[in-house]
Amino acid sequence: MKRTTHQETRAMAFQHRAGRLARGLALAATALLATAAQAQEPLRIGTFLSVTGPAAFLGDPELKTLELYVDRINAEGGVLGRKLQLVSYDDSGDAEKARTFAKRLIEQDKVDVIVGGTTTGTTMAAVPLAEQAGTPFISLAGAVPIIEPTKKWVFKTPHTDRMACEKIFADVQARKLTKVALISGSGGFDKSMRGECLKVASRYGVEFVADETYGATDTDMTAQLTKIKGSGAQAVLNAGFGQGPAIVTRNYRQVGLSLPLYQSHGVASHEYIKLSGPAAEGVRLPAAALLVSEILPANDPQKPVVSSYRKQYEDKFKSDVSTFGGHAYDGLMLAINAIKSAGSADKAKVRDALETTKGYVGTGGVVNMSANDHMGLDLTAFRMLEIRNGAWTLVK
Template identity: 40%
Template sequence: MRGRDLRLLMAVLVAVLVAALAVTMAGCTPAQQTETQGEGTTQGEPIKIGAIVSLTGTYAGLGDPEKKAIEMEVDRINKAGGINGRQIEVIFEDDGTDETKAVAAVSKLIEQDKVVAIIGATGTGPTMAVRGDVDRAQIPQVSMAGGTVITETFDDLVFQTPWSNKIVMPYLLKYMKDHDITKIGVISDSGGFGKDALAVLQKSAPGAGVEIASSQTFNPGDTDFTAQLTKVKDSGANALVIATAGKEASAIAKAAKDLNIGMPVYGTHGNARTEFIEGAGDAAEGFRFPAGKILLPETYGTDTEAYKVATDFVNRYTAANGKAPDTFAGHAYDAINLIAEAAKRAQGDLTPAALRDEIEKTAGWVGIGGTFTFSPEDHNGLSENDIVMYEVKDGKWVLAPEN
């Protein structure tokens, strides 16, 4: 019996160990990320900013470059002397692409860390989920998520750096119309981005002279899209629009080619990732998507300030990470710098309220996503001029033909 008890004890021990290890691995992701930046000589306390990013879960591939870009910028600002003599300290929290975790993260940042501003989240869902806490604490929030709802459901405190679907979708529709596409089939995910994109498409299509002949949906994580694509094929559409920021986009593009749907395939700024092209392979050829100019900095115009800002960012990011930044890294660059610039302008005590007011006064600030001009009515601050149409050619994105 003793041997048996011992074995039982061992089993329990191992189970506990495994579970504990698993919990620490999962749990320590945010803890590990709680790195302190900006030590050294400072006059006064560091300026604390909280960042909620998705380092695990569906949007892990987006949150990772965002975190890297923020770290790089904070480092740069601090080395240059900080903000009016104060260093910046960014406290990262991982939301695991999960609304509940985002809420837990934001209350920790507000209650324990006493941050003056929130960057985040990576996704639209978590961004919206933390609004209650942000409102209660009355601190400004700069989101890196693309959902229209973030700034459409207006909140004094909430800003947004990516081009919202409200800018991108009308641009996409107009481009398609100019290319004699009048009937489209849409396949969108049932998550935040897809729903948002579909809603904007449905609203703007009639005005643009484009008819949505077939609207199909899928669940994030799906691996087969035969049913949806067959229906789009039979709907008489002239083009397929893939509306998702998820990894399913490459499988959809591939299936569209295999099923021979026989129409051009368009995407959104959610597909501006090299992983998409790698995943879709041959099927990505000819794929067109609207996105910001950062993908090809020369589209800003080589003599512009935007070009200088962008190439500087691209060079520094590539040197630090061995990989060129994607658009998501750009959204994070814009978020941290919008806050830093506003903090620089603020007079007197840097209260959250003063910071918010200064962010809103941003005008003509040249970032990566475009030229930001906020107003009390517009907290996205970008326009159609900040996006262009790309086409995938020989496994790379190039500027799509104008007309």
């Protein structure tokens, strides 16, 4: 048997090391290519919104806002070197459609985060899916059950219906009124806000002397308002959103009611004033600073944010801004900030970053979230507004 020489042994060792090096380089190249490919993959922002149907005046500005800012962010280079891709569906306000689209976003489109859910009903249809899949979900709807009890993967941007009740009752109290008549619609938001108002009224010394309801397709509420007229009420609160509150407002004047009328933040848009016409004069409601950006004090921390958003939206779409578009702006920015903070689109890391959001100044207020608070707004985020001469004014 031939003996291996020292030189041959060294040559074989060299070849072995060279082979290992080549394999290592190949693996490194593969990893780099995979990383590069991942870097080129867009960050997918999923959304399902009520762009058509009875809640279109909410969903339409929400979608426009998301499209506007996704385009702007991409034009500026994207996020973490990756472009954003908006994957959107119109649920028309139908909860079953919303559930179907949420499932599609998670399982087929494989989105990194969901920013959507125009109404409480459509949001709640998607909540179990987001929780089961472990997908961060930032809702744009208002009711308390979205975040109470706290759900691991679910967050939201608008003020809650409970906060709206409390802000209204604080104003009622300041006007030294105690007897309030309640009228509400049959939708998910309406029912939730009615329930929350009933829970917190006693804290403000408010007594309900009437509790009337109307259906989603009702076009006349004079019967309910006539009952309220004879109830001894000193003020009236309509817990609702959509077309109903505008009908209530017009009928309110038609039956001769002149008591203070309060509406929910669910109608905080110029569309409500247009639909209600002159009957809206004197109506009060709690809303975000966005609606009165031009008359906010110069030192208000929200003024730069809401003024910039308003200008960009109105310049682009030639239509009035609404708080609902603002909710979508906040949802998108919170998601992007969380992705940046996490350093990736890893869903668990993004969720954790959302939950630890502190000091985000948005259109809805200053957001400080925690493990027990997946909204992060307090009552100071609401401004009490009054309609005067067809325009919003701040109640001092």
